[in-house]
Amino acid sequence: MHLLHRDFYDRSTMEVAKDLLGCLLVHEVDGKTLVGRIVETEAYDGFDDRASHASRRKTPRNEVMFQEPGHAYVYLIYGMHHCLNFVTREKDYPAAVLIRALEPVAGIDVSTRGPGRLTRAMGIDRSHNRVDITRPPLFVIPRDMGEPQIDCSARIGVGYAGEWASALRRFFVKDCKWVSEQRAPRCQ
DNA sequence: CTCGGGATTGAG
DNA sequence: TCAATCCCGAGC
Numbered sequence: 287m288h289l290l291h292r293d294f295y296d297r298s299t300m301e302v303a304k305d306l307l308g309c310l311l312v313h314e315v316d317g318k319t320l321v322g323r324i325v326e327t328e329a330y331d332g333f334d335d336r337a338s339h340a341s342r343r344k345t346p347r348n349e350v351m352f353q354e355p356g357h358a359y360v361y362l363i364y365g366m367h368h369c370l371n372f373v374t375r376e377k378d379y380p381a382a383v384l385i386r387a388l389e390p391v392a393g394i395d396v397s398t399r400g401p402g403r404l405t406r407a408m409g410i411d412r413s414h415n416r417v418d419i420t421r422p423p424l425f426v427i428p429r430d431m432g433e434p435q436i437d438c439s440a441r442i443g444v445g446y447a448g449e450w451a452s453a454l455r456r457f458f459v460k461d462c463k464w465v466s467e468q469r470a471p472r473c474q
Numbered sequence: 475c476t477c478g479g480g481a482t483t484g485a486g
Numbered sequence: 487t488c489a490a491t492c493c494c495g496a497g498c
Contacts, residue, residue: 328481337481339494347494365491367482384481402482443481 290426295355295419299331299374299381304457306372306426308434311388314423315409322388322398322408324426326458326465328441330371331381337447337455340380350416351380358424360405360415367402368411372419372426386442386456389464400466435460442468 290309295302306324313320330338330351339361340348350359351373359371359382371382388398388407398404405411410424419425437460440452458465 330481339481342495345495361481362491362493364480364482365493369481371481386481400482441481446480 288428290420290428292354292356292420295372295374296376297374299329299383300455300457302372302374303327303329303383303455304436306383306385307436307457307459308429308431310391310427310430311385311408312422312425312427313408313410318393320394320408321392322394322404323391323464324385324387325389325462326385326387326456328384328386328457329381329455330384331375331455333380334450335447335453336450337441337444337453338380338382344380348380351382352378353416356418356420358410358414358417358419360410360412362412363402368405369401370405370408370410370414387458387464387466389462399464434462439468442466 306327309324311322335341340351344352354377355374357373359373360368363369370385373382375381386401388404390398394407396407398407438454439456441456444451
């Protein structure tokens with residue numbers, strides 16, 4: 287089967303975030319094959335990025351971000367939602383791509399718009415932290431179509447990150463109805 | 475050890 | 487507009 291190998295993830299995090307758009311995320315679980323097309327991502331790269339969990343230093347939670355590329359970083363947010371990331375770059379350089387939205391393709395029966403919803407729809411939780419995403423049961427298949435039109439914006443929910451809050455590191459398929467809705471920014 | 479808050483979501 | 491809900495990570 288043709289799937290994305292480790293060298294795909296061993297590159298610039300922003301390039302990986304863009305190149306993942308249009309690819310198929312596959313999870314084989316309980317005899318079912320769940321498939322969704324990646325339509326929205328965010329890049330978290332390096333020690334300087336204050337929006338990244340790994341900006342300060344290595345901790346028990348973010349440790350996998352420092353590992354070999356091509357592994358999953360899954361964490362619990364707000365005590366109830368899981369977020370799925372793909373580790374990029376070489377060992378000891380902390381970086382990952384957050385998967386924020388999918389277009390349902392097969393086996394999906396609930397919403398995949400938004401990072402918390404897509405992990406629920408794909409049956410992904412913290413037991414998947416650190417798993418190798420270059421082979422089943424959790425892996426990614428290259429685009430089966432041309433390069434999508436890509437748009438970018440600031441990342442969602444990282445207002446605490448100072449000047450990094452406005453970095454253009456969110457990437458999504460232009461005019462795609464499956465991209466997560468961005469709540470209107472509150473005035474003041 | 476305590477404590478503030480979060481790469482979110484859905485209800486009211 | 488706000489609560490849910492739990493773990494992380496900073497600081498004492």
